[in-house]
Amino acid sequence: MDFIIEAAVKAVKALYQIDLKPADINLQPTRKEFEGQITIVTFLFTKISRKSPEQTGAEMGEFLKNEVKEISGFNVIKGFLNISLSDAYWINKFYTEILSADFAMVKPNGKKVMVEYSSPNTNKPLHLGHVRNNLLGYSVAEILKADGYQVVKANLVNDRGIHICKSMLAWQKFGNGETPESTGEKGDHLVGKYYVLFDKEYKRQIEELKSFGQTEEEAKKKAPVIKEAQEMLQQWEAGNEEVISLWKTMNLWVYDGFGKTYKALGVDFDKFYYESDTYLLGKDIVDEGLEKGVFFKKEDGSVWIDLTADGLDEKLVLRADGTSVYMTQDLGTAQLKYNDFHMDESIYVVGNEQDYHFKVLFLILQKLGKQWAKGLYHLSYGMVDLPSGKMKSREGTVVDADDLVDEMEQTAKEQTEALGKVTGYSQEEKLQLYHTIGMGALKYFLLKVDPKKRLLFDPNESVDFQGHTGPFIQYTHARIRSVLSRAEPLSPVKEKRISVDPQERDLILTLSQFPETITLAATGHSPAIIANYVYELAKAFNKFYHEKSILQAEDELTKQFRLQLSAASAGVIKKAMKLLGIQVPERM
RNA sequence: GGUCCCAUAGCUCAGCUGGAUAGAGCAACAGAUUUCUAAUCUGUAGGUCAUAGGUUCGAAUCCUAUUGGGAUCACCA
Missing domain, CATH: 1.10.730.10 (Isoleucyl-tRNA Synthetase; Domain 1)
Structure with missing residues (x-):
């Protein structure tokens, strides 16, 4: 519709001797109840013309009709100039634009974008919240492709940590050697079942300890199963063969299950990242930050960034014992992803409960002087609620x-x-x-x-x-x-x-x-x-x-x-x- | 307490960078099929756009405050 804007600029110049920019012309589709297809809002011009909106509109309409052959008629209602375009215009648009082979085919824009989505935990099946995430991520990736981007769909799988050990431990204790094959159960559901079982046992032990006079807090720390799970995590990190083997086996069950769900949902990925590979990353970035004076060390040896000047808080980036936190990992993973693909933009499809985390993550990367940090975007989405309230996978109250x-x-x-x-x-x-x-x-x-x-x-x-x-x-x-x-x-x-x-x-x-x-x-x-x-x-x-x-x-x-x-x-x-x-x- | 997000018809939602009488769908009611698929189409009814100020020729839209709901401010991920 640029030709109408151009003509309108010309009309104002001719009628009122004022130079306007194309951006000054306000076009909108004509409302259905009025005649015409495109409307120019003429309130703005009344100051220039010093005439009533009706008169201004009529003058401009007359000028445009004579000037532009595609305009077949117009009517003026208050400050709105409704323009009708000729049949010839629409016919031409149809045959030459819409029927052409390259209609809605955008040329590659030479930009690369990564869309990270799904990012499941391997201790339980996917639920409705994940479904929203997957559909959003996949669709955004498709839309960006259609708009000319080269797209990399990435999935960062959260395959390690205490929550995974909980499922593993419960399976060891109560599983009797069950497998997806032996039960016919989908692998992720089987593993998820033990995650819930762990929680039940954990809660039972907490209650038991409380009945012996322990406080809730003490009981939560001292319950035998949680201690065992923590121990298992340490063994995993130490590379204990038996634990690693069980971990691999159970993860494979889950991947098999996820694969089926992904297929049913019709989503796919170009690149998988695994947290078991990336959880130690980011420490070099911490060093880099200390060197650049972006981070600082506290007396106990823990490393922080002060974001109070940006209206945020102080944020921990490395524990006193030198181990990583979530932020450390994400800093490292962001760098890894960039090194792998050198993309211009990177979109994280993650729920809005992590708004703060990503705000901080992006800000830190910018402060570290990473040029690519400005291409980072957190596609934040709202939770899916049930009428009964929040979904809780530990308690099994989810829409699977x-x-x-x-x-x-x-x-x-x-x-x-x-x-x-x-x-x-x-x-x-x-x-x-x-x-x-x-x-x-x-x-x-x-x-x-x-x-x-x-x-x-x-x-x-x-x-x-x-x-x-x-x-x-x-x-x-x-x-x-x-x-x-x-x-x-x-x-x-x-x-x-x-x-x-x-x-x-x-x-x-x-x-x-x-x-x-x-x-x-x-x-x-x-x-x-x-x-x-x-x-x-x-x-x-x-x-x-x-x-x-x-x-x-x-x-x-x-x-x-x-x-x-x-x-x-x-x-x-x-x-x-x-x-x-x-x-x-x-x-x- | 600080910060961020949300609030539009009984319900679920649109409403682009401010523009006309705030729009759809569901539910309710009334119609349309000897005719290309009625999972469709047409009509009726339904609103103080949370509240109060402000900016503007003009505010659901922008600004401020208030109320309500949610999230977050972990040496969890």
């Missing part, structure tokens, strides 16, 4: 990711069967369809919301399949494909149509916004922008579909035009949904 996937597929199956839509499907096709629809509903439900807002998930009410949902958009796609399958295959455009109906024009307008929407979503790191866009598109198509006949169009040229328009709509829907990690079926 695998259960959720199953339930979604089951609901999709029930809905589909109730509608009688699966005649002529093979068993395999049915399962595939239920998966596509179930996941479409779940993914859309989680991604349409602004990431930073917390999300309330009611498992009983489940996820809707009607209205503003994934299946609604999938259905629109399927319906288009159905119409197209009834027509002859599309042939290259020989003759162009010369007029458009309002529904067609709205559809062309919406389609044409796809490229800018991708860029908007990429810069804002927000799949929600894509989700809301594709919903608008599906609605625009449904309206068109409802009011205009495609196969029974008035004449052959109109029919061809509408088929092309439908095909283009299906194409954009498919692409946009792919950016959300959602597949669209051919039939449903």
Whole structure:
């Protein structure tokens, strides 16, 4: 719409002899209840023109209409100049822009970005909170790709630490040699079961000690199982063969389980980092910081950074005994990742409870003079709550990711069967369809919301399949494909149509916004922008579909035009949904 | 207590760098199918945009304060 802005600048110059910058012109889409497609807000110009908004608008409208051939008409309501663009403009936009092979294909921008997401603990299965993380990370990566970035999807697996030892210990004590093979249980669930068992035993021992007169605090420290777990961690760090072997075995079980969940969710990674490899990193950065005077040492030997001047606190970066803390590790890992890929930007998809941590992490790296630190971004998202409150994996009160996937597929199956839509499907096709629809509903439900807002998930009410949902958009796609399958295959455009109906024009307008929407979503790191866009598109198509006949169009040229328009709509829907990690079926 | 985030219709959410009568979906009610898939479409009803000030020609949007909810301020990760 740059040509309108340019012309408006010209109009102000010609009418009122004032030079404006393009940024001074305020364009917005015309509201549906008014005639026109694009609106110039003219309140600003009234100061210049010293005339009423109505008169100013009318003068400018008249000038623009004469100046710009694409403008076919205008109307003025208060300070709003509503401009109608000619059919020829929309027709041309459709044939040359939207139907062109490279529509919404962005050229590589030469930038590399890393998206780190998922980052699970290997002591328990994934739950709904992880699902939000995975879907967000995957989608943001896809959106950045579509916007021209080279993307590295990374997963930093938290595979060591006291929490892992808890599962291991409980399995040793109560497991009787159980394996995923012997029980048929998914590996991550098996391990998670022992994590919960540990906690039960731990709590029992605490109560026991308390009954002997110990305080809660003492009991928590003295309970035999926690001591054993701590000992196990020390043995792990010392490289005790038996412990390492058990650790490897149980981690493999978990990875096998995670692999299945990732596959069901449709997410993947280019690079895995393991904390067992990285937990000792960062000490050289501590030395570097001490040298540069960014860090300082306290009497006990612990190393700190003073961030009070930045409105934050003093923060520990290395313990007195020389061992790492979380921050030490993350400093080291950030450097490692940069050394590996030299990316321009790096996005951490991590929950908002770590806002403070990342603020500090990025600030420290900047203070250390790391040039690449300015490309770091924390994509913070809100927690997923249940009506009953917070999810607690130690207590087993979580919405399990695998259960959720199953339930979604089951609901999709029930809905589909109730509608009688699966005649002529093979068993395999049915399962595939239920998966596509179930996941479409779940993914859309989680991604349409602004990431930073917390999300309330009611498992009983489940996820809707009607209205503003994934299946609604999938259905629109399927319906288009159905119409197209009834027509002859599309042939290259020989003759162009010369007029458009309002529904067609709205559809062309919406389609044409796809490229800018991708860029908007990429810069804002927000799949929600894509989700809301594709919903608008599906609605625009449904309206068109409802009011205009495609196969029974008035004449052959109109029919061809509408088929092309439908095909283009299906194409954009498919692409946009792919950016959300959602597949669209051919039939449903 | 310090810092950060959130608050829009009964419910779930949009509302871009300030612009028109604050929009969708669900739920409620009323309609549309001998016609390309009704998981659709059309209409009715539903709001003091948490509250109070301020900036502005104009504020849901920006600023300040207050209230409510959440997170964080670990030698846990």
